Amino acid sequence: MEKPILGGVEAGGTKVVCVVGRGPDELLAEERIPTTTPAETLASVVDFFRATEAQHGRCTAFGIASFGPLDLDPRSPTWGCLRQTPKPGWERTDLVTPLRKAFGTPVAIDTDVNGAGLAEVLWGAGRGAGCLVYFTVGTGIGGGAIVNGEPLHGLSHPEMGHIRVPYYRGDETFKGTCPFHGDCVEGLASGSAILARWGTPAESLPADHPAWELLGFYLAHLCLSATMLFSPHIIVMGGGVMKSQPLLPAVRRWTQRLLAGYVQLSTLEGSLERYIVPPALGDRAGVLGALALAARAH
């Protein structure tokens, strides 16, 4: 039996990536749409799927992996809408209804990080993992968790970047860039924080810059907290900032030091190379996350 055709929408603050496909290795069409106004952007999304429908047939389900915060409470009348967001004009935007109205097929929605985590469990670095934590370190810092194949939700969705951790020695005067918390992990170690500290994006910092130890320290506290709270099988760290070569080894080194041998498991011994890993799906984790959500909805 041929696999069903699925539609995926990765909604980001600057662009929306739409794909149609039967799975990660069978993509049939893809388009990048700039994120402008909600009305214009969502109309372009619907247009894309109408055009691909003519060519490939109707998608049996859609998945939306979006920036947040989102209302994901299934009992809420505003399920599938953005909550308060700093993105102008997008507050309370209903992301689900335009697709559902246009095509009449199921539409799933989740955070971009929960989507990416799900894709990594289905097709990537954490295939079959009972518990996977996915972090993204970019302009902001977010995290999602997949527990027994299900993206984790409760009252709302996780906001993992906003925990507080100790200051790196000598860094106490930096107040952090998070508009809500100042010195939460996002405020201390995100792309925005890097820009505020050193006036340059992560990719311009040389390999011997002290930034990597400092960032490794903060992000390791995130990994430590995830380890102690979830005991996950694997932690996947994606996002633009993580692409800088010196960072992942620094995160692993600091995490190892912070664990201090407490959890005696073979995966947590040595240099944590099997435990804290980059996304196997690379830059595709986001859009394949949307496809993974569609697969679940179907």
Add this chain to the structure above:
Amino acid sequence: MEKPILGGVEAGGTKVVCVVGRGPDELLAEERIPTTTPAETLASVVDFFRATEAQHGRCTAFGIASFGPLDLDPRSPTWGCLRQTPKPGWERTDLVTPLRKAFGTPVAIDTDVNGAGLAEVLWGAGRGAGCLVYFTVGTGIGGGAIVNGEPLHGLSHPEMGHIRVPYYRGDETFKGTCPFHGDCVEGLASGSAILARWGTPAESLPADHPAWELLGFYLAHLCLSATMLFSPHIIVMGGGVMKSQPLLPAVRRWTQRLLAGYVQLSTLEGSLERYIVPPALGDRAGVLGALALAARAH
């Protein structure tokens, strides 16, 4: 149809509590056994259930809610055994086999906190919650999570007390009492830390003692981390230290301050009285946790 008879074993460092019953309101027998050597203690446990079997019939399943760390990997040959523990003589003790051999019925095992959390989801403060986090603050600090009705595990089980958080202002000279990490939350805010700081147990500290603000601050960071990583529906805080009246309000106050309005949900508004709560099952959460595990095994 009559409900099945279940056996519960709450295994603690100083005592083991065994119960037989059909549910929290239908307990048929109970006994407290001092924790001495593994052989003696586990023989007494089996003896108790033999005696109750004669009177009430055989238990259809057993649940063990134990101190840890435990091997809970179902593929491990040492599943159901204690791992390295400071409790003399108990390292690598097999908790499951004595009961299974004696009675031939299913035996479930989990951490005491996962058990207590499950009991609170089934019968207590978080009835039906999709995501509940249970903390215990006693000699040590532990935490468990119930996600979609299942106790959370991954590589191992959570060890929530061992995250690092910022120091309370002025407390930086206290090195903490955790033998592994020093100043993790357990090292800074457990009963052992209280004794080390003030030379007296929590219950002897007066209501106007500065301890409550300090402890509230540290435990609020635990609640903040749980909120940001899990987005739970409810956080339940049990354990001997939490019984001191001034503590829970201090934890709620600090958590509210740390959240800083970031997650805009009605449950997280105001004084968090519906969000951070004592166990509805009170001191029974532990032993009913064991019974809840038995109910799942059955």
